[in-house]
Amino acid sequence: MNKTYRTIFNAATGKLAVASELAKGSSKSSKRAAVLTAVSAAVVVLAAPSANAANYNAGDNSSAGSSAAFGCTIAAAPLLPAGCSPSNNFNLTQYGTAVGESSSATAGVAYGDHATATGGLGVAVGNYSFASYSATAVGTGAYGEGQWSTALGRSAHAASNTAVALGGGASASGANSVAVGANSVADRDNAVSVGSTSARRQITNVADGTQANDAVNYGQLNTGLSTTNARIDSANTAIAATNAELSTTNTTLAATNAGLSTAQANIATHTINIADINKQLGELSSGTLGIVQQNPASGAITVGASLGGSTVDFSGSGGLRKLTGVANGVADDDVVTMSQLRATGLIDYTGKEVGAVTYDTGLSFDSVTFAGSNGTVLHRVAAGEISEKSQDAVNGSQLYALQEKFGDLSGRVDDLSGRFDDLSDRLGDVEENPSAGRPGTGEGSTVVGEGADASGRNSSAIGNGSVASGDNSSAVGNGSVASGDNSSAIGQGSSASGKNSSAIGQGSVASGDNSSAIGQGSVASGSNSSAVGQGSVASGSNSSAIGNGSVASGNNSSAVGQGSVASGNNAVALGAGSVADRDNAVSVGSAGNERQITNVAAGTAPTDAVNLQQMNNAVSSARQDAMGGVAAAMAVAGLPQSTQPGRTFMAMGASTYGGEYGTAMGLSYMTRDGKWTVKAAVNTSSRGEVGGVIGGGFYW
Structure with missing residues (x-):
């Protein structure tokens, strides 16, 4: 659809619609002009159909309840009692797992400072994130308020049940609605929004629609405005052949779901390992594990009670x-x-x-x-005598x-x-053997592993060579580094250098402030960015890359699907291999690999997308209006006129054309000298329009 457009009236729908600034509307005034032209020229004038903007509904294959869960370990209270480690980084609440300062989870997973998963089966990943029953919230301040809702991106908000908000600042308040792209707003039920009233986007790489509720592209709209019924029928036949591409889309979505399942399994494994390490550290600190143990009830201390040996040597390098x-x-x-x-x-x-x-x-x-x-x-x-006084x-x-x-x-x-x-x-x-656990150099810090270093306050370094230098940071895995304040690096060689950042997966990097990198080799370098999937990259500010190898390099961009690329600012790429390289655009494919957008509801607002049924209805209505105008023009053209000087002549006529009909009535007069003839006529058509004409002539 066009970036430059204007509002015209569509008689078929009885509503205002949006069209190109070059398109003519089929309003009453424009149709009267068409009739006048038809009367004078007796030619067919086709009125342009109304134009509408793109709109989306959730697809049949959408499943708002199935989302990624990061770091969830649910166990009965005796196994994982509520509590907090000295660093306040690992909170375990009843029947759920909470990771982060002041985080809480009820039968769900909360990962990040002040993260909350309430109502059961919710997953909240990111500082100040919130997930209700069976909801998923990923990103700093992400808010999955509705049941079975999904919010991905910084400050994304899915307020209604089964709503989906994808992108930083995206808001989905309508039931079963979808908001795609940073700051997009979906405030109507069963609707898909790719922007807001103040920041709209194009939808690019849209394949020709074939079904009544499919979206149409700009090329189809122009073709429908300029071709005849035969060309439209031919175009419909060609469009129908593209339905086979739907199976390819389903296969791609299945591959994406498999990748997300693998990421969930890896995160669950890391969470179990961390819980086991924390349990052993707690037992060693409380005296219930190790060579020297203390009975918590009696206070009695035992040395090697379960081991062999018959001597205890207290001598050291300095002697006895x-x-x-x-x-x-x-x-x-x-x-x-x-x-x-x-x-x-x-x-x-x-x-x-x-x-x-x-x-x-x-x-x-x-x-x-x-x-x-x-x-x-x-x-x-x-x-x-042997006594005290003896x-x-x-x-x-x-x-x-x-x-x-x-x-x-x-x-x-x-x-x-x-x-x-x-x-x-x-x-x-x-x-x-320092790997058994010891305090770090930072205040309230913990170190486990050969060469591990925890210099930040309340930090934890677990794994050989791991480094936690940021305050309230956690580094888990050999060679992992958490240098940003409130950061977490989980996985061998992972790095979280941005403030409030999270890097989960071997070799993952989260260098942007408030960023999240989840998956082996994933990179989130933009501020407030999220990269989910192996090798995914989110380098733009407020960007989101979801899927193996996906790239979101534009600011406020979103790339969803394996190998998808969103390089334009405020752009959205949906589906495996999709490319969105223009600013403020939504792409569902790439050059040579276009996709259909199916299950599109009829547009109602000026910026909504129209489906194929709406376009066909508009073209059919414009065609009928044109046929009616031709019939009315033919009726006027068939009226005879006065041929006798000084006499007035009244004439009536009727005609039919293309299934429509027209009627006309006129008066004519010839002057007494026979030199001048004047006449006037009115006409109407089966489309309900009324026209009029007046003319005169001179003999010499």
Whole structure:
């Protein structure tokens, strides 16, 4: 359809319609002019049919309820209790999965800060995104409000049930409506919109329509305005031959759905792996996993309880270590303290063994000194009282009994020492193997993996060589990098450098602010852009590329389908291999690979598309108007005139042409001198139009 157009009246539909600025309307005034011309020239003047703009309805194969779900893991509450990791990046709500700060999901999936999936089976991907029951919302601020609705793109809004909004800022408020392209508005039920009242788009690469509710292209409209019924019938026959292309379209859509299913499966696998890693980190932090564990109920600590080994070695590279803070032993296999050993009198206060009974001369005690350099043996010493206040000496039998007890205690101490040696070895293993999990360099950060680095606040780096340098960022996968604030990079070698960006898939890149790249090798470099599918690229601002190898390089552009390209600004490419290279245009194919647009409802507004039935009706109406005008002209032409001087002559006539009929009545007069003749006539046709004519002549 034309970018430049004007409004004319269509008598067949009884409404105003839009046509090219070069097309003539079939209004009452234009048809009177046609009749006058027919009367004077007695030739057929074909009035141009009304022109209308493109309109879309949802196709029979549309399925608003089937959409991609990203990172969903639904499990019963005992397996995944509600809670949040220290980084506030992984929120798990009852029967759903929520990833992002302040995100929530009820029996659905929410991925992104403040993302919400409510009502069950909803999928919300992107910061501040919202999905209701069975709805899908992908993009920052995307809002799937209606049940079974789909909103793809930044701030896209699908407000009604089964509505679809594709593109940044797109809005679909009509029930079962479809808004295609950035900032498009679909506010009528069962309608497809590719723009808004202030920003309209062309629909390019449209194949000739063949069915009553198919869209027509500009070429068909011009042909219908300028050809006869025979040419129209021939064109209809040629258009009917293109129906075979519908099977190709269905095959392409099936391939696109298969690609989206593969992307969903990959994302689900990543989500399960992340949940398992988080579970192990939580168990290690709480003391329920590892060599050293603590009973959460009793507080008792065990060392290698489920492992072998008979010694525990506390020595380190600097030598032996002291074990401090030990309570006095009470059971046979408890460790004794120095205070307990001193109480036996076997060692002094310095920890040295006592070899003779003597007092330190530096103390004010009575002293007992045995002569002789070899010491003195005391025989027949009675068993002294052993009590808290006793000052009695003990004899050999008492010491022997005590020695036996200490021998048994020594064995137990040796056993305990072996166990502590084993604990020391295991703690050393933990220090040498950082992949078991440790705090990162950033405040509140977490690191898991050899060479992983989490320098951003509340960040998480999981995987060998992974880097999470942005605040509140997450890097999951070997070599993954999340450098943008509030960014997420999931997959080996993935990179999320834009603020609030998400890169999901091996080698995926999300460098634009508020961008999302989902799929192996996908790239979202434009701000507020979304790339979904292997190798997809969304480089334009507010652009969306959905499908393997799809490219959306124009600002506010959308490319949907495998290999589709939208390079024009505010352009939309729909279907595999479609190309939209003009600004403000919608393409459903490419040069040599055009498609039909089927199931198009009759247009009602000036900017709506017309279907083939509407065009045929308009052409038929214009043809009948022309036939009626010719019949009326023939009736006037057949009126005789006065041939007698001074006499007035009244005449009537009727005619038929092309199935229409006309009638005429006229008066004529010849002057008395026979030199002048004047006449006037009125006519009408079966189309209901009335005309008039007046003329005169001179004899010489």
